[in-house]
Amino acid sequence: MSQASGGTICITCGKEKATFKCGGCSQEFCFNHLGDHKQELSKQFDEVELNRDLFRQTLTDQTDKPQKHPLIQQIDTWERDSINKIRQKAEEARQVVLTHINGSIRQIESRLNQLTDQLRQSREENDFFETDLQRWNYDLTQLKEELTKPSNINLHQDATPLITRISIDVASCKSASLNELKIGVSARWVQNGITVAGGYDRGNGLNQLLNPWGLCVDDDQTVDGQR
Ligand SMILES: [Zn+2]
Ligand SMILES: [Zn+2]
Incomplete structure (x- = not known):
């Protein structure tokens, strides 16, 4: 294939040919590969x-x-x-209590048996004073x-909470999309307003806007771009 004189290098095939610059990516393509490039863009679309x-x-x-x-x-x-955390802690605590309560109950039972024996004996012998009654x-x-x-x-109960607390914060501003936003002809703007976003190229820095979607007017009359 004849080379176009003074041609540039096609980014795809690396050959020096008559090339066409893509307005989007500013890269040079030969005629064939310009077609490929367009197809690639179409695929991405x-x-x-x-x-x-x-x-x-x-x-x-x-x-x-x-x-x-x-x-x-x-x-x-x-x-x-x-709930699972609470249930698990409760279950652990119950198990500990149950394990030890059984021993405690057996002791109480044996002491109650002793008391019962004393009462039966005293009843049989009909032998007791006020002090005995008080003691029993x-x-x-x-x-x-x-x-x-x-x-x-x-x-x-421990002072440390077992579970974390959650709360939901909802920004209180009323938002409107830029398309829906109608600002009256007679609207007056504060003349000494400070530009807090915009004017610093596109981006997502705090002072930058990237395709702002709407305006948010806070109750204190400040206007934010919504991103
Ligand atoms: Zn090429
Ligand atoms: Zn391109």
């Missing part, structure tokens, strides 16, 4: 459309099932995890207390 369709479906699904929103699911997970009453009260509040087991 298809992918954008495909992604758009997929996202449309996701959006429809979300609208149909609001409960499936990732934020709701995060709350669900927090709820489940928190005292012993019985002690045993009752020991049953409901065993002296060797203490339940106390």
Whole structure:
């Protein structure tokens, strides 16, 4: 193939030919590879459309099932995890109490048996004074207390919370998309307003805008671009 005199290098085949510059990427292509390049762009366009369709479906699904929103699911997970933590701690505590309460109950039982023997004996012999009655009453009260509040087991609540607290912050500003935003002809703007975003190229820095979607007017009359 004859080489075009004074041709430039095609970025695809690396040959020096008559080339055409792509306005988008500013790269030089020979005639054949310019076609390939266009096809490649067309393929990428298809992918954008495909992604758009997929996202449309996701959006429809979300609208149909609001409960499936990732934020709701995060709350669900927090709820489940928190309940599980509490259940697990409660179960551990129950097991410890049950293990030790059995020993405590056996002791109470044997002391109650002793008391019963004393009572039976005294009844048979009809031999008791006021002091005996007082002592037995005292012993019985002690045993009752020991049953409901065993002296060797203490339940106390830790000051450290077992679960984390969650809270939801919602920005209070009313938002409007740029398309819907109608600013009256007679609207007056504060003349000494400070530009906090924009004027520093495109980007996502705090003072930059990247395809702003709307304006957010806070209650204190400041205007933000929504990104
Ligand atoms: Zn080429
Ligand atoms: Zn290009």
